[in-house]
Amino acid sequence: MEYPEPYDQSLSSRLLLCTACGTQFPATDRQQIKTCHICDDVRQYVPRSGQSFTTLQAICSSSQGHRNQFEVYEAEERLVFVKTVPQVGIGQRCIIVRTPQGNVLWDCITLLDEATIQRIKDMGGLRAIVISHPHFYTTHVQWARAFACPVYVAAEDASWTTMPSAHRKLITETETDIFGTKVIKMGGHFPGSLVLLWQGRLLIADTILTTPSGLGDWSVNALGEDTTHVPPPPDRNTFTFQWSIPNMIPLSADELLRMWTVLQPYTFTSTHGGFMGQDIEDEGVKGRVLRSMQIQCRYMGGENHPLMKVTL
Template identity: 55%
Template sequence: MASENESPYNPNGIGSWLVCKTCGTQFPTDDKHQVTTCFICDDPRQYVPPSGQSFVSLDVLRSSGHRNIFTPIAADPERLIAINTQPKVAIGQRAILVRTPQGNVLWDCITLLDDETIVKIKELGGLKAIVISHPHYYSTHLEWARAFDCPVYLSKEDRVWLAQQDASRQKLITENETQLLGTTILKLGGHFPGSLVMLFEGRLLIADTFFATPSGLGNYDADAVGAPRKKPPGISSFAFMWSYPNMIPLAPHALMHMWDILKKYEFSSTHGAFPGMDIVDTPTGMKQRVLESMQIQIRYSGYEAHAMLEEVIT
């Protein structure tokens, strides 16, 4: 790992640098004797596949038919545009281009950056900043920052997970609330100590700081014959996990910390880390979904007298 004041970035040669096939993190070398394992995937919040640790490079990805697909998000198609790599690379997350009146912000990052992507984003107004929710999406963020000449905002608590460091580009978030170009960045913690969400005009971009469940994504507007109905009671919309691939849930005190920050804000939709992970509701309904999901997780974890179960929307 580079020191804080060094930048290993080499704009003439980084296409050959090693990229973890499982999580998409880029390492500042093309020498497989220097990087034999990915320290992010060795952590129990991620995983090493049965085939073991393996690496690819941006040059290989660019030459093997991978490309980034730009998809307007239905809830706000003019201002929120998802960017997802096909065929899937690593975890398969999407980045979201947030088009604010003060300039574009890229929420989260993906590994593949190519000429076509750079041209498309510049046509849409370029980037003023990049904000990354947590270390699983650090990917190739310094290359993105250099390509668009912008800073990258990361939580200070999670800096130990950086495979590359560049103090001139990486800006460390220290507060629970940070205002940036018309967005509000909230540090909720939980999944990682510094896990972030971003609020923009009632749209809450959650990455996998918390995660939409199948029942949360369900359509409860009508029954099988088209009759109107309400969402059945006691159904969760979100899961809150320390490790998603290894299915290790967050403890109640972590959920309480997250709620104490998030309950101060209004939002009418959530937009998760992967395509199709969008939930739209009324502001009250959306907030109620989050609280109920937290309470369900706490209750069924065996904490039937926990203070969070007494929380209500006010």
């Protein structure tokens, strides 16, 4: 498919970026853009230092030496994690899913430079980009233009985008097949929040938020002693389900039950969150999603909620 929007690196590098969340705006004049609607939303926040803007040009020329790191996932070499160091914006990663039909980029990061473009082109380019929710929209139009591919976002969340683009495609269905991957609209964090299922691996971003407890290892203690005979603490969650993550506003029990109803038909044995290190390999991880929902429901006073009676 041909797209009429060429990638203009010179212009892209001068467009304003929100320093806090990395969202790009279609303006180069700081008098035109004074606030970021992503950060102004009550799910997010404006830093104590106030709202500020930068550009890709400023980031790339910074003495901090910002660059994108590529990491092939040890347990599945067809997943490649990409993260910017030092951190830019929220600090999320994006994931290249190397399917037989072509590479699909799950989520987006702000920094797009020539080194990144060439590295991904050497891997075969991108057939499509899919973004889980508006906090990770960042510079997605520039990515789509650079790789001449479509970028998919949920129709419910399209109002959060900052510039029109013929590359952008709206996901309207609960389940959408995109070049060998299955994109599932769960909602919750945002009305259109997405997860992506591929080869039994569920890429969850912030739709299902991985907790430190979920990543904890109780098999060895701080002294290096084997503690495999000691069970993990009861009611230990693996995930949390938040309307606002930084402001710690949880989703309701009713919304959790609706989300589980969407996810229940699917089989997966690993989850991959929005940040580096948030990867869980466990045949029983689907059960851990349900138990985490029920723990949250219980401690919000929902002991008698229908969700508490759900089983796998």
